[in-house]
Every structure is written in C-alpha cells, then in structure tokens.
Amino acid sequence: MIQAKNDDKKQPKVPTELIQRYYKEIFDPGDLISIIGLSTFYRREFAFLLKGNIFVRNISFKDTQEMIRYMSKNPIRLSYIGAVYETPPSKQHNIQRIKWESREFCFDLDINDYDLVRVCGCQGKEQYCSECWSLVQDAAAFLDKSLREDFGFKDIVWVFSGRRGFHAWVRDPIAGKLSQLQRNSIVRYLTLIKDETRTQAVEKDLKNVIPLRDRIIEMVAKSFFTRATDKELRAEPFKFTGKQIERLRYNLKNSSRPFHFTYDTILDSKKNRDNVFTHIIKYRFPRIDRKVSIDIRRVLKVPGGVQSTNGRICCKVDIKKIYHFFPENAPSIFDYFS
Amino acid sequence: MIPDWVVIKRLDEVSIPREKFQIDMETWPLIARERVNKFIQGARWYPSKSASRGSYEQEIYEEFAGHGLLRLAAADNTRIIGWLIEQEGDLFEWRYLHAKTIQEKVDIAKYFFGEDKVIGPRDLWARFKIDNKYFKDFKMGNRRTGAMGLHFTCVPKIVSIRSALLRDGWVLSTVDDFSNGVKVAFEETLRRRIKETITRLDPTTREAVKEVQEEIGRLIHSIAFARGKVDLEDYNLFNRQDIFPQCMLDLYNIIMSKGHLNHSERFQLGLYLKRLGMSVDEQLRFWYNNAVDNAGMSYEQFAHGNPGYIIRHMYGLAGGETDYDAPACNKLQFEYYCTFMHQSVEEIDKHLRKEFKNPSNQKENAIRQLESKVVDNKPSEACAILFSLRYNRGCRPIFHPINYSTYAAKVKKIIVLPEQTKKKGLPSKKDNKK
Numbered sequence: 001m002i003q004a005k006n007d008d009k010k011q012p013k014v015p016t017e018l019i020q021r022y023y024k025e026i027f028d029p030g031d032l033i034s035i036i037g038l039s040t041f042y043r044r045e046f047a048f049l050l051k052g053n054i055f056v057r058n059i060s061f062k063d064t065q066e067m068i069r070y071m072s073k074n075p076i077r078l079s080y081i082g083a084v085y086e087t088p089p090s091k092q093h094n095i096q097r098i099k100w101e102s103r104e105f106c107f108d109l110d111i112n113d114y115d116l117v118r119v120c121g122c123q124g125k126e127q128y129c130s131e132c133w134s135l136v137q138d139a140a141a142f143l144d145k146s147l148r149e150d151f152g153f154k155d156i157v158w159v160f161s162g163r164r165g166f167h168a169w170v171r172d173p174i175a176g177k178l179s180q181l182q183r184n185s186i187v188r189y190l191t192l193i194k195d196e197t198r199t200q201a202v203e204k205d206l207k208n209v210i211p212l213r214d215r216i217i218e219m220v221a222k223s224f225f226t227r228a229t230d231k232e233l234r235a236e237p238f239k240f241t242g243k244q245i246e247r248l249r250y251n252l253k254n255s256s257r258p259f260h261f262t263y264d265t266i267l268d269s270k271k272n273r274d275n276v277f278t279h280i281i282k283y284r285f286p287r288i289d290r291k292v293s294i295d296i297r298r299v300l301k302v303p304g305g306v307q308s309t310n311g312r313i314c315c316k317v318d319i320k321k322i323y324h325f326f327p328e329n330a331p332s333i334f335d336y337f338s
Numbered sequence: 339m340i341p342d343w344v345v346i347k348r349l350d351e352v353s354i355p356r357e358k359f360q361i362d363m364e365t366w367p368l369i370a371r372e373r374v375n376k377f378i379q380g381a382r383w384y385p386s387k388s389a390s391r392g393s394y395e396q397e398i399y400e401e402f403a404g405h406g407l408l409r410l411a412a413a414d415n416t417r418i419i420g421w422l423i424e425q426e427g428d429l430f431e432w433r434y435l436h437a438k439t440i441q442e443k444v445d446i447a448k449y450f451f452g453e454d455k456v457i458g459p460r461d462l463w464a465r466f467k468i469d470n471k472y473f474k475d476f477k478m479g480n481r482r483t484g485a486m487g488l489h490f491t492c493v494p495k496i497v498s499i500r501s502a503l504l505r506d507g508w509v510l511s512t513v514d515d516f517s518n519g520v521k522v523a524f525e526e527t528l529r530r531r532i533k534e535t536i537t538r539l540d541p542t543t544r545e546a547v548k549e550v551q552e553e554i555g556r557l558i559h560s561i562a563f564a565r566g567k568v569d570l571e572d573y574n575l576f577n578r579q580d581i582f583p584q585c586m587l588d589l590y591n592i593i594m595s596k597g598h599l600n601h602s603e604r605f606q607l608g609l610y611l612k613r614l615g616m617s618v619d620e621q622l623r624f625w626y627n628n629a630v631d632n633a634g635m636s637y638e639q640f641a642h643g644n645p646g647y648i649i650r651h652m653y654g655l656a657g658g659e660t661d662y663d664a665p666a667c668n669k670l671q672f673e674y675y676c677t678f679m680h681q682s683v684e685e686i687d688k689h690l691r692k693e694f695k696n697p698s699n700q701k702e703n704a705i706r707q708l709e710s711k712v713v714d715n716k717p718s719e720a721c722a723i724l725f726s727l728r729y730n731r732g733c734r735p736i737f738h739p740i741n742y743s744t745y746a747a748k749v750k751k752i753i754v755l756p757e758q759t760k761k762k763g764l765p766s767k768k769d770n771k772k
Contacts, residue, residue: 096601097644149505149506150504150505150506150507151490151504151506151507152490152506152507152508153507174491178491180673181494181672181673182490182491182494184494184498184672185490185494185495185497185498185672186490186497188497188498188499189497189498189500189504194683194713194715201683201713203714203715205500206500208500208501208502208503209500209502209503209504210503211503211504211505212500212504
C-alpha cells in the first residue's frame with residue numbers, strides 16, 4: 001500500500017528518442033490487437049502528438065508492421081486510436097468525409113475529476129495517494145458491474161490510462177455500433193452528479209432503478225463508511241451516536257449479509273436519509289468523462305503505448321484485481337532501458 | 339400480425355386484398371381532405387373489426403388511401419412533412435394506448451424494433467426470476483401480464499431518465515410505459531417511408547399529387563393561421579437575433595466571433611435559419627461571409643464545393659434530397675446542442691448575470707429557479723423561464739426552438755395577427771361579457 005503522496009511533476013519527461021526505441025524494440029501490438037481486433041485494423045484511425053506539440057489525425061496503417069515503422073521513425077510523444085471507418089482514413093479521405101462504422105464504447109475515469117472532494121489534499125493529474133486512488137478503483141469496479149448487470153455487456157477490458165486513471169473498452173459487437181444518442185443515454189443513466197466542477201448537484205430519485213440504488217449502497221456507500229473516520233460520522237449529515245458507529249464498524253467487519261441491511265437499519269430513524277445519500281454520492285460516486293464515451297470519433301490512448309510525462313505503459317488491468325493495482329505497478333519505459 | 343390500423347404497414351401486409359388499393363385520383367383527395375380535417379380538429383379514431391367485413395374493408399381502404407395520399411403530398415414539402423409526422427405520431431400513440439390486447443401492443447413493438455429486441459410478458463417471466471425483489475418493488479410487480487421488455491438500444495430516452503428497470507440489457511416496464519418509444523420508432527419509419535414513396539412515383543401521379551399537395555398546404559396554412567400560428571417565411575425573422583432561443587443565439591455568436599462550428603451544430607443552426615425563412619442562396623452567402631474555413635475560396639468555389647453541398651443538402655437539393663425540418667428540443671438535447679443541457683450551471687449563471695444586471699427580487703428568484711431546473715435536467719422548463727425573464731410574459735415549457743421564436747416575435751410585435759383572426763382565435767374579455 002502506498003502511503004506517501006506521489007508527484008509526477010518531480011519526474012523528468014521521457015526523451016522522445018527513448019519512446020521511439022520503445023516502439024521499435026519493445027512495443028507488442030498483440031495487446032492492442034487483443035482489444036481492437038485485426039479484421040478492421042487497416043480502417044482504424046490513429047492519431048499522434050508529435051514533438052513540438054504537433055497533433056496529427058486521419059492516419060491509418062495497412063498492418064501492425066507499418067504502424068510500428070511509423071511509430072519508431074516519427075518523434076511521437078503520445079499515440080491515440082479512434083474509430084473504424086468504411087475506408088481507411090487519410091489526409092485525402094479525412095474522417096469527416098468518410099462513413100463512420102464502429103467504435104468500442106469507452107469510458108475514461110480520471111483522479112483529477114475528483115479534485116473538489118479529495119480530502120487527502122492531492123490535486124490535479126500529477127498527484128495521488130492511496131486514499132484518493134481508491135476513488136478511481138471504486139469507480140472502475142462499480143462501472144464494470146453496472147455495465148454487465150444493467151446493460152448486459154460481457155466483454156469489458158480495463159486499461160491503465162498511463163497517468164491517473166483507467167480506461168474501459170466495452171468490446172461487445174453491439175457496443176461498437178451504438179449511436180451517440182444511445183451512448184449518451186447510458187452515460188446519463190450512470191451519471192448522478194450534475195455540474196461536477198461546481199454545484200455537484202446530486203440526482204437522488206432512483207425509485208425506478210432499485211438494482212442501481214442497491215448497488216450504490218453495496219459498493220459506494222460501503223466503501224465510504226469503511227473509510228470514514230469517527231469524527232466524520234459524528235458530523236453532519238450523519239450525526240451518528242457512538243453506539244451506531246460501533247454497530248456500523250462491527251457489521252462492516254463481521255456481517256455476511258448484504259450491506260444495505262446495515263445501511264437501512266442504521267439510517268432507519270434518520271430523517272435526513274436524502275442528505276446522507278447525497279453526501280455519499282458526492283464524495284464517492286464515479287465521475288465519468290462524458291465526451292470520451294459519447295463522441296464516436298474521439299481518440300483514446302493506445303493500449304500498450306507510453307505516457308510521455310512519466311514513462312508508464314498503458315497496460316491492461318484485471319478488473320478482479322483492480323484494488324491491488326496502483327500506478328507504480330504499471331511497467332515503465334525505464335524498466336526496459338535502465 | 340399487427341393490426342391494420344398501424345397505417346405504416348406495407349400493402350402486402352394488410353389483411354384485405356392488395357388490388358383494392360389502386361390509386362384513384364377521384365376519391366383519394368376527398369378522403370385525404372377528410373383526414374386533414376380530422377387531424378386539425380384533434381379527432382382520435384381507429385377502425386374496428388366489430389363492424390361488418392364489408393365496412394371494415396372500406397374503413398381500412400380509406401385509412402390507407404387517406405394517409406397514403408397525404409404522405410405523397412408531404413414528400414417534397416417540409417412544412418407538410420413536419421406537420422403530418424407530428425399528427426400521425428400522436429394518432430398512432432393514442433391508438434397504441436387504446437389497443438384491445440397486450441399482445442397487439444407487443445406485436446407492434448416487435449414490428450418496429452424486431453423480434454429479437456422485444457420480450458413479451460410470458461417470455462419475460464420465464465427469463466427473469468419473478469420472485470426477485472426488484473420486480474416486486476417496481477410497479478410492474480403487480481402487473482405481470484401487462485409487462486414487456488425492450489432492448490436498451492430501442493428506448494434511449496427511458497434509459498436516460500431511469501424511468502424503468504434495467505436488467506441484462508433489457509428495459510423492463512409496462513407496455514403502456516413504452517408508448518412514447520414506440521411512437522418515436524413509428525415516426526422514424528414514417529419519415530423513411532415517405533422518402534421511399536416519392537422515389538417510386540411516376541410523373542403522372544406526381545403531377546396529380548401536386549394539386550392535392552398545394553390544396554392541403556393551403557388548408558394547413560389557413561387553419562394554422564386561424565389558430566394564431568403564422569408562416570414564418572413571410573417575416574424574415576432570421577435577421578432578428580433578439581428572438582432567437584439561447585441555444586441558437588450561442589451558436590450564432592460562436593460563428594460570428596470564431597467563425598467555426600462543428601458539423602452537427604452547423605446543421606442545427608442552418609436548419610433553424612431555414613425554418614425562419616432564410617433561402618438557400620441567403621444561407622450560402624451567410625456561411626460564406628462568416629465561416630473562417632472558407633478562407634481563400636471564391637464564392638463560386640464555396641457554393642459549388644463541399645461547403646455549399648452541405649447547405650444544399652439541408653434544403654433537399656443535394657444528396658438524399660430530404661428536405662429537413664428544424665429539429666425539436668428533444669432531439670437537440672440528446673443529439674445536437676442545448677444550452678441548458680450542455681452548458682454548466684456556472685456558465686449559465688455567468689451569462690444570466692451579464693444579461694440581467696442588478697435584477698429585482700422577482701428576477702433574482704426566476705434566475706435561481708432557472709438554475710435549479712438546469713440541475714434537475716429540465717431544459718425545456720429552464721428555457722421557458724428565460725423567455726419570461728426576457729419578455730416579461732409567462733411561458734409554457736419550450737419544446738421547439740421555432741415555438742420560442744414565434745412567440746417572441748409576437749410579443750415583440752414583429753408578427754401582428756390580423757384583427758379578424760385575433761378575435762376569432764382569442765376572444766377578449768369584452769366578447770365573453772356580451
């Protein structure tokens with residue numbers, strides 16, 4: 001468990017030459033192919049941030065060999081991947097002119113989206129600690145379960161985003177064909193905090209979606225109470241007595257029953273159940289980057305690519321072991337070229 | 339088999355012989371005119387099989403003849419197409435809700451969404467554990483026979499607002515709760531069918547339809563006018579930004595200041611300006627003068643190149659030749675741009691404070707109320723409050739940007755209804771006393 005605050009600003013940026021060497025000697029396109037498939041590879045859009053902050057889009061490759069050649073010859077800082085089109089994207093056939101065909105349904109969870117509620121003091125993309133990292137771990141676990149149980153998705157791959165979060169790639173064939181309208185409806189279903197950067201208003205009315213509500217209590221509320229200090233629980237909006245806190249702690253440790261029984265019992269006499277729920281959602285509910293999920297032409301970091309600010313590799317993460325994954329566990333370019 | 343009153347059916351799917359549906363330009367216009375009158379009066383009806391076979395066949399014949407001719411007439415007239423789809427959609431939804439059996443409703447849903455996207459009541463209870471507490475807690479728990487499952491991709495609106503149970507990719511609720519979702523599918527199919535129909539017409543029929551089209555156009559126009567609705571094309575409202583709803587004003591300001599909008603936003607603003615009466619030539623000139631991505635291009639190159647193509651496409655003069663109507667708020671909120679859906683409360687507040695400096699207590703309360711509507715995901719109500727703030731008039735929720743502009747134009751007396759129409763449509767207190 002990491003206790004110290006990590007700060008990437010202190011780390012040197014990765015030299016472009018080293019990144020080129022990584023793509024030439026180490027990068028295994030197998031990981032990428034296992035996510036995006038091979039049959040449509042040549043019609044897939046790639047984008048790159050080159051040295052000098054030059055961003056290029058509308059690039060496609062015949063095969064992985066050509067892609068590796070491009071990546072090892074050009075001064076690439078970051079590499080991105082987009083949607084599949086009817087014909088291979090190029091400067092002449094840019095993505096606005098050609099017909100969109102499909103794109104995996106993706107989610108982006110980032111620790112800096114929680115800045116307003118990070119009580120540990122970490123801020124921005126560069127800082128995190130074990131306390132606030134648990135927010136994105138919780139979010140990934142909750143999102144994965146909701147996408148499977150509510151929407152019936154089965155093939156979800158989680159990838160470390162290289163800095164401070166995770167990307168989910170929903171690979172089910174039906175997910176790739178979802179329209180913006182359909183993607184938007186799912187994101188809205190899974191978003192309970194409106195105006196995340198200011199008022200953080202919470203939608204509380206979940207009477208028609210009891211499974212979602214129960215899942216929130218089972219995962220989000222349980223995680224909140226497990227981490228809450230006595231001082232927090234005695235304060236607004238909980239105002240728990242010593243006895244209630246004792247019972248809560250006992251049940252969290254020993255009870256084999258679902259947590260909502262404990263939740264309902266402890267809050268039974270509370271008149272401010274809505275306030276308690278709002279507080280929990282505000283502090284621990286997943287915050288999804290809507291644009292990444294809804295925009296069907298959006299590009300996302302290439303799985304297996306290098307994060308140029310810290311040298312970490314965007315590696316796959318097993319969702320079952322998400323609580324054991326910390327950014328330090330991700331392989332680094334410096335491991336290969338020490 | 340779905341009932342015959344689902345008039346979107348193809349003729350070979352109807353239960354009466356196909357040869358009965360030969361186009362007859364003597365009687366069809368009469369039947370179509372009668373339908374228009376019924377629509378205008380807000381009548382709701384559906385053919386019933388309880389009548390004798392002969393009269394049932396006649397009713398169905400009239401259904402298909404009347405609606406069929408109206409669709410032909412609508413096909414290349416934006417104003418009629420929007421009106422017809424709205425009317426037929428409302429009638430269809432009413433018929434769906436009043437269908438005699440649950441099975442009929444399930445069959446209709448299967449017709450629009452496909453067999454694999456719908457689970458009827460029996461299969462539903464076999465597939466999901468009916469003793470599960472979720473079903474008991476949810477309102478459908480007591481109405482097992484009236485429940486249905488639709489794949490989540492069919493009803494995005496229900497998913498968004500979490501008004502039904504979601505399990506394994508299925509949205510589960512009572513059949514009636516899906517009426518709006520089925521109506522949307524009906525309207526989409528109707529739009530597609532109208533487009534298909536017109537391509538198959540021979541020149542003689544096309545010519546014959548033209549007469550009916552003009553007549554129906556006049557009829558709709560006169561009735562709408564009598565009800566206080568106006569033909570916006572007569573007023574050049576596209577030059578009056580003071581009557582634009584906030585979404586269009588935002589887009590207009592962006593194009594004026596930055597010279598660039600993304601594709602869907604360009605389409606949104608373009609269709610709105612078109613509906614306010616901007617001609618295709620004026621629209622071409624507007625984008626040529628104001629969009630920066632035309633730098634170095636002559637007007638000729640612009641008008642006949644890719645940018646001009648997109649504009650002509652909006653008017654149905656290029657590409658698929660669909661004469662698009664301006665999208666309603668529902669569509670803008672989910673697929674295009676709506677200020678109250680896509681701007682943060684912080685941004686909206688900043689804008690309001692700039693527009694309404696030193697607000698009175700009443701206005702301050704209205705601003706707060708508007709912001710709470712934004713937070714509660716009620717953009718149409720927020721837009722109505724903004725209307726009240728701007729024009730000092732009460733306003734119902736806004737469901738179409740054109741409604742906002744028409745009402746604003748009336749308040750600002752840009753549109754003045756003739757005295758006679760005013761008296762007919764909106765009786766004054768004096769008239770009532772008499």
